[in-house]
Amino acid sequence: MATAAQTPRFTHPAARGTCPFAPPPAYRQAQQEEPVSRITLWDGSASWLATRHEDVKAVLADPRFSADSTRPGFPFLTAGVRQLNAGRPTFIRMDDPEHARLRRMLTGDFVIKKVEALRPRIQRIADDLLDRMTADGRTGADLVREFALPLPSLVICLLLGVPYQDHEFFQECSRVMLRRESSAEEVGAAQDRLVDYLNRLTEAKRTQPDDGILSRLVERGELTTAEIGAMGRLLLVAGHETTANMTALSVLALLRNPDQLDHLRRHPEAVTGAVEELLRYLTIVHSGLGRVATEDVDLGAVRIRAGEGVVCMISTANRDEDEFPDGDELDLTRDARRHLAFGFGVHQCLGQPLARLELQIALATLLRRLPELRLAVPFEDVRFRGDMLIYGVHELPLAW
Numbered sequence: 161m162a163t164a165a166q167t168p169r170f171t172h173p174a175a176r177g178t179c180p181f182a183p184p185p186a187y188r189q190a191q192q193e194e195p196v197s198r199i200t201l202w203d204g205s206a207s208w209l210a211t212r213h214e215d216v217k218a219v220l221a222d223p224r225f226s227a228d229s230t231r232p233g234f235p236f237l238t239a240g241v242r243q244l245n246a247g248r249p250t251f252i253r254m255d256d257p258e259h260a261r262l263r264r265m266l267t268g269d270f271v272i273k274k275v276e277a278l279r280p281r282i283q284r285i286a287d288d289l290l291d292r293m294t295a296d297g298r299t300g301a302d303l304v305r306e307f308a309l310p311l312p313s314l315v316i317c318l319l320l321g322v323p324y325q326d327h328e329f330f331q332e333c334s335r336v337m338l339r340r341e342s343s344a345e346e347v348g349a350a351q352d353r354l355v356d357y358l359n360r361l362t363e364a365k366r367t368q369p370d371d372g373i374l375s376r377l378v379e380r381g382e383l384t385t386a387e388i389g390a391m392g393r394l395l396l397v398a399g400h401e402t403t404a405n406m407t408a409l410s411v412l413a414l415l416r417n418p419d420q421l422d423h424l425r426r427h428p429e430a431v432t433g434a435v436e437e438l439l440r441y442l443t444i445v446h447s448g449l450g451r452v453a454t455e456d457v458d459l460g461a462v463r464i465r466a467g468e469g470v471v472c473m474i475s476t477a478n479r480d481e482d483e484f485p486d487g488d489e490l491d492l493t494r495d496a497r498r499h500l501a502f503g504f505g506v507h508q509c510l511g512q513p514l515a516r517l518e519l520q521i522a523l524a525t526l527l528r529r530l531p532e533l534r535l536a537v538p539f540e541d542v543r544f545r546g547d548m549l550i551y552g553v554h555e556l557p558l559a560w
């Protein structure tokens with residue numbers, strides 16, 4: 161049984177290889193040679209790395225692995241992430257029963273039936289954005305700025321009761337918070353500004369209630385303004401960054417795989433399955449999910465001791481050949497539903513029904529309305545977000 165004495169294989173995150181859609185080769189190599197291995201983190205500390213589908217699922221489903229970032233040994237991915245979780249952890253970094261108590265206050269807002277009722281409004285938002293993007297005979301635009309980012313931002317603002325006119329402010333805060341190179345001070349300052357803003361907004365809902373989530377949490381009377389503000393921050397950031405990046409990166413992946421794009425154009429009804437395959441293939445939460453062992457646990461050939469961290473690489477798990485044969489291929493006809501792009505276990509993404517619906521509407525509407533869609537710059541010039549905690553592209557210049 162191997163233990164922490166093993167030599168670290170590399171420093172996390174390792175460099176990407178030639179294919180910008182694929183996880184860095186070092187993780188695929190680890191998956192084949194030593195599926196549970198040792199890595200070094202940014203601050204020189206050591207952590208375990210889980211790379212196989214089976215092992216990642218096992219860790220994320222096992223309550224002996226804690227998501228509580230205040231526990232010693234928790235593997236922070238950057239200095240900024242440590243700062244994000246320093247003062248006011250939200251329920252994503254808590255264990256049950258506290259995690260479940262807080263999450264339960266929101267589950268009703270994100271169940272499939274409730275989300276499906278938003279379909280006409282999301283469709284209208286997508287159409288309005290495309291109307292504007294193509295107005296006055298325009299034949300090109302940056303998809304990120306004009307469509308992929310505003311769509312989920314408008315939707316999450318609507319749900320929370322946050323004024324969309326403040327989007328540049330909260331998008332900038334979240335950019336700083338999610339940039340790998342941001343210092344702890346920069347992340348702390350951006351987070352403080354965002355939390356102050358949400359606290360003030362929450363306070364205002366006490367006298368001017370609306371039908372948004374923040375107002376509903378105020379009316380419930382169980383949480384302080386600061387607790388509601390922290391929840392609002394989690395939803396606002398998670399609710400727009402992820403879907404925005406998935407949308408733009410999906411469009412790029414389809415343009416690079418013309419046979420798959422053609423398949424989706426000819427079978428628009430296949431968009432539901434196509435979104436699952438794109439989630440698997442692209443896995444934008446590319447830095448992995450951190451957990452820390454609360455007692456000794458055997459994982460594969462390895463004994464993880466209490467207090468040792470594990471980084472679960474959902475990106476390599478989603479290309480595990482045992483689970484997804486030819487996993488490096490984008491195949492929209494594949495049944496990809498076992499992917500772990502939304503995580504697994506009690507922390508599995510709360511917003512996934514909303515993310516799925518937004519992605520289905522965004523892709524279907526784009527392909528239907530812009531049949532000539534193509535990249536407006538050489539592929540080599542596209543700037544990928546290797547510098548961010550959520551992967552994607554910084555901008556996507558398209559022509560039609």
Ligand code: HEM
Binds near residue numbers: 394506507511514
């Ligand atoms: C394509 C889009 C999205 C992806 C790939 C994604 C991915 C993830 C992943 C991997 C986790 C698990 C984190 C962990 O276990 O440590 C997670 C959790 C979470 N996500 Fe998402 N997400 C997306 C969209 C959204 C949206 C639209 C919302 C909100 C409206 C949202 C809200 C949350 C929340 C609140 C959690 C924490 C759940 C908990 O701890 O119980 N996400 N997401």
